[in-house]
Amino acid sequence: MFHDLCMMDSLSDYSSARYVLFGVPFDGTSSFRAGSRWAPDAMRKASANFETYNSYFDIDFEDLLIHDAGNFEPYSDVEKTLEELFFAVEPIVKDGKIPIMMGGEHSLTYPCVRACAKHVSEDIGFVVMDAHFDLREEYGGVKFNHACVSRHILNDITDKYVTIGVRSGPREEWEFAKDNGVCYYTPDIVREKGVKTVLAEALEHLDCDKIYLSLDMDALDPSFAPGLGTPEPFGLTDVEVRDIIRILAPMSIGFDVVEISPEYDGGQTALLGTKLLREFIAAHAAANR
Ligand code: MN
Ligand code: MN
Numbered sequence: 531m532f533h534d535l536c537m538m539d540s541l542s543d544y545s546s547a548r549y550v551l552f553g554v555p556f557d558g559t560s561s562f563r564a565g566s567r568w569a570p571d572a573m574r575k576a577s578a579n580f581e582t583y584n585s586y587f588d589i590d591f592e593d594l595l596i597h598d599a600g601n602f603e604p605y606s607d608v609e610k611t612l613e614e615l616f617f618a619v620e621p622i623v624k625d626g627k628i629p630i631m632m633g634g635e636h637s638l639t640y641p642c643v644r645a646c647a648k649h650v651s652e653d654i655g656f657v658v659m660d661a662h663f664d665l666r667e668e669y670g671g672v673k674f675n676h677a678c679v680s681r682h683i684l685n686d687i688t689d690k691y692v693t694i695g696v697r698s699g700p701r702e703e704w705e706f707a708k709d710n711g712v713c714y715y716t717p718d719i720v721r722e723k724g725v726k727t728v729l730a731e732a733l734e735h736l737d738c739d740k741i742y743l744s745l746d747m748d749a750l751d752p753s754f755a756p757g758l759g760t761p762e763p764f765g766l767t768d769v770e771v772r773d774i775i776r777i778l779a780p781m782s783i784g785f786d787v788v789e790i791s792p793e794y795d796g797g798q799t800a801l802l803g804t805k806l807l808r809e810f811i812a813a814h815a816a817a818n819r
Contacts, residue, residue, distance in 0.1 A: 537804075538577040539591035540598035547597035549811055550622045554634035556604035556611055557791075559675040562760045565791035570601055570632040572792035572800035579801060580808060586776075587816035591808070594815050608637060608674045616641035623649045623784070628814065630807065633788030635676040635759065636664060636746050640683060643742045646784040647687050655690035655736035656683050657778060659749035659771060661762035663699040663714070665706055676759075676789070684712075690741075692732040694720065694774060695749030695766045717751075717766050725773045743782040743810070745771070746789045747803055757799030759791045768802060772809055779810045780817030 537551050544550065553570020560566060582591040602618050604611040615638060622629040623645050631642055639658075647654050658664075658680060665684070669675035674682070684691050692713045707714055713735045715728050723731075748758045751765035766774075779785070787803045 535571055535574045537574050537596070537598045538580065539582050539594070540596040541592065542595040542597045544597050544599065546595055547627055548595040549630055550597050550599055550627045551630045551632065552599040553601040553632045554604060554615060554638050555601055556634045556638060557759070558604070558606060558608050558611070558635070559637055559672055560635050560759045561669070561675070561677060563791050563794060564759065565793045566633055566635050566759055566789055568792045569634065569790040569800060569803070572790065572797070573632050573787070573804045573807070574598070576797065576801040576804040577808070580805065584808070584812040587812040589812045589815050591811070594811065596811065608672065612637065612641045612674055616645055619645040620648065628782070629784045630810070631786035631788070632807070633786060636660070636679045636788045637674050637676040639679050639744045639786055639788060640674065642784055642786060643683050643687055646742050650740055650783065652740065653690055653738050654688055654783065655692070655738045655741040656688050656744070657692045657694070657732065657736070657741050658744040658746065659695045659766065659774060660693055660746035661695055661698050661748040661765055662746070662760070663693065663696055663703040663707060665699070665703045665712070690736045690738050692736060694728065694732070697764055698762045717764060720766060720770055725770055725777070729774065729777050739781060740783050741778065741781055742784045743775070743778050744785070745775070745787045745806060747787060747799060748789055750802070755799040755802055757790055757792050757795030759789050771806060775806055775810050776813045779813035782810070782814065785810050
């Protein structure tokens with residue numbers, strides 16, 4: 531991995547870093563509007579907008595050990611990409627660091643969760659914010675399509691699974707979720723109960739100390755995040771997603787922001803995704819001072 535464009539305030543070298551950022555410019559299975567391959571660099575550019583100081587957490591990014599490892603070079607084939615990405619992420623986890631991926635499409639989350647799960651002794655939970663269930667067994671004949679990521683994580687890695695923001699899927703996916711006791715929260719439920727109540731319930735359901743947290747940006751309402759591969763109205767607000775991240779970051783051992791498609795807006799989705807990524811780091815660092 532090598533790159534000249536850098537996430538602001540990632541001043542650490544790899545060996546002393548606590549947080550290791552990397553981009554994966556891959557959107558090979560994207561079904562509607564491709565283009566998330568451009569997101570990692572759009573996020574790095576957007577990061578120049580932000581101050582190093584986070585007043586809510588009283589955290590200065592200049593004091594944190596963040597390393598930007600550049601972009602992983604994907605293959606044209608999705609399975610090969612996922613396989614090699616696993617081997618790229620595994621050493622980061624093994625070295626006791628927090629991997630933070632800037633996608634790319636959502637299929638890329640699978641090897642990141644697998645790498646994290648492999649190196650913790652206890653069961654890890656998987657919490658995902660997404661407009662979609664991503665619970666299909668396969669899509670368009672492709673097993674590792676981005677519309678299937680949660681199904682494979684659920685099948686292969688952990689059944690400690692919660693999805694927040696879901697509001698779109700064929701009848702079969704809703705039925706699958708109900709029949710299999712999948713813990714899901716639509717934006718309507720989040721609004722009705724509030725983020726704190728939802729997360730208290732979710733954590734009880736997960737019953738574990740460590741999670742991997744994944745943000746498919748289409749969890750957000752397209753009015754906040756219009757630059758997406760598959761925008762879906764009536765989503766979560768920016769503040770709801772921020773609050774979910776603030777609460778869950780301290781127990782997270784890995785994080786990603788995926789599915790931003792920067793060519794479909796004037797830069798605001800990359801800006802918001804980057805801010806949320808920085809909020810994750812600040813919340814994690816504040817809890818683990
Ligand atoms: Mn997704
Ligand atoms: Mn989605």
